[in-house]
Amino acid sequence: MDTVRSDPEARRQQAQPGSSPNRWMLGSPLGKLASTEGSTRIRLLEILLLPALFLLVGYGLSPQDPLWVHAEFPWAWLAPIVVALRYGALGGLGASTVLLAGWAVFHGADWLHFPQLYFLGGFITVLVVGEFSSLWRHKTRRAELAQHYLDQRLEHLVRQYYLLRLSHDRLEQELIGRPMSMRDALRHLQTGDDPQKAPLRLLQLLGEYCQISSASLFAVTHDLVHPDALAQLGTPKAPQLQDPLIRQALDTLRLCHVAQTADGAGLSSHYLIAAPLLDLSGTPFALLVVEEMPFYALQDENLQVINLLLHYYCDGLSSHALAQPIVQAYPECPESFAVELQRLSHMQAIAGLDSTLVVLEFSDEAIAHHYPQQILRMRRMLDEHWLMQSPQGRQMLAVLMPLGNASSAEGFLQRIELLLSPKSKQTLQAFGIAPRVFSLGQHPPLALLQHLDGLLHA
Structure with missing residues (x-):
């Protein structure tokens, strides 16, 4: 060098x-x-x-x-x-x-x-x-x-080459310490059919993605923390339920860490991070406390990721109630689609991580060639689909792409073109498919679905 x-x-x-x-x-x-x-x-x-x-x-x-x-x-x-x-x-x-x-x-x-x-x-x-x-x-x-x-x-x-090498080395170090992407983390939170193992699976995910080595998850009832842990990671010590960091987290209902405790209370705290888990009404039902993690991992980006994963986990536990407003307004909407739409909308509001909704309008000729069914078979692991149909026979396919942007949507549309025309490379309009791309950061879920319903019944 x-x-x-x-x-x-x-x-x-x-x-x-x-x-x-x-x-x-x-x-x-x-x-x-x-x-x-x-x-x-x-x-x-x-x-x-x-x-x-x-x-x-x-x-x-x-x-x-x-x-x-x-x-x-x-x-x-x-x-x-x-x-x-x-x-x-x-x-x-x-x-x-x-x-x-x-x-x-x-x-x-x-x-x-x-x-x-x-x-x-x-x-x-x-x-x-x-x-x-x-x-x-x-x-x-x-x-x-x-x-x-x-x-x-x-x-x-x-x-420039020298700076690029430094940047590449920095990215390598970050990837070594964080071996999975945010999409992989969300997929791990979606999978799993045993609710009893969900707290332990959450701690394991936080340990792998956020480099937490020792943490505990406690149940909370009426602002009282139960001494028996729901799940533990590593070898945590006996719980200190009156710890000032725990009291500050329950009072503010926000994630707190030792560097932001009031009146210097962090100096006497036994924990590094305390974060409440809230239900849809904003009431805490559990508390995450972190005892050990690398010093370099205690930074704003990592804290934001922890907060984001906790909110996504809490929304998953209240999935039925979360989907009710959308399912009541549109009974034909799949509940999984409604839940993921609400969760991604909350994620965008909390952390500013945008997601994309791609809508494909099919002509009668495209429906006759069964293009909607062919595109449905292209489903990616984390995407959610809703094939909308009107009484007049019109069809629209809504594809929800978590953490996707305009480039992701463009790549998805290009894959569809390659599927339908592997040699001629014709555009989607030539097959009777009109694509539309929407950002969840610019459209609330109910307003977005109302707009799509208007397009379907126009």
């Missing part, structure tokens, strides 16, 4: 604005000669001194012809050519002006014998070389900027 962190730093040092991919060459003598970085004063000195140096050398070797005008090769023009390669055409013209001034000095401004072709050819050569230099310096600058941008992007990707 240290290597991942050091790479961006190295690239950042190499990718500063104005740096070159071959920056290592700039430390060598040849690189220093080829470098064009420097102040304006140094550039002017190079433009003036380099051709002057050639003039002095030419005067020392050939006093009669210091500019080598009549020689086989005009060596004096090497100075403006080199300057033009380094600084472009403008610098080359400045160096050429120095040669022109040198000719005037050495020949006494004898313009009648001025070598026009000599200077014309030299000026043209310098301009061509300067233009070539400017073009390649522009291309090099663009390449450096592109390289700098790519280095920045690579550094950003490396950092």
Whole structure:
């Protein structure tokens, strides 16, 4: 991991604005000669001194012809050519002006014998070389900027990858400590046909999902806690029924933990968490007390999950009474559908966990092809279905998806399309099926069913 962190730093040092991919060459003598970085004063000195140096050398070797005008090769023009390669055409013209001034000095401004072709050819050569230099310096600058941008992007990707690895490791640790999803937890609360084992099954689920290692469940009657536990997890000690955390939980009818007890009572409490179990009227009938759990598990998210599972468990114990308002209004509604609709609505109100209701309207042609029955056979483990029928023969299928969102509904509809047309991939409308998606967080249960009944009998 240290290597991942050091790479961006190295690239950042190499990718500063104005740096070159071959920056290592700039430390060598040849690189220093080829470098064009420097102040304006140094550039002017190079433009003036380099051709002057050639003039002095030419005067020392050939006093009669210091500019080598009549020689086989005009060596004096090497100075403006080199300057033009380094600084472009403008610098080359400045160096050429120095040669022109040198000719005037050495020949006494004898313009009648001025070598026009000599200077014309030299000026043209310098301009061509300067233009070539400017073009390649522009291309090099663009390449450096592109390289700098790519280095920045690579550094950003490396950092994102590093954060992704940290996030992945964090998720792995959470999954190790919490091996099941919320949907699995709700399914465990739904299963089981022995009411006597329900309290123990609740504690086992809390121990597995919320990492509780020692807890007890006591019955409560008229705000009095019975000393005999209904179920125990781990090896709890003798109950302390007058514990301040227990009294605060029964007084407030809410889940309490040691960090939020009033007047510092949590310092003298024997328990970490105390949570009452309420019936539909809001009266406590049982009390959960937690003695031991990992320190890192005592956080807001875990406490919210415990509260959520307790409410879901309490709604399951009063399932018949919970479904009565819906069953009385719509006698043809399955009781299991009505109970789950009410439980998920309470879950959304308590914890903000939304669920989705997918409604499929079938045309007469779709009903004739028995599409409703085919879709019913696709039932997932936790979903609830209600095939609604009107006296006129219209049919609608309501699919309740616990803890589902818009993406879950879209995936469900895509599976239906794949079932009906595995090769042609036609839409549901082509089969005479009109889908509708509703969120329980935006529609109360009775209002939602009233809207569906209106669609069915429209």
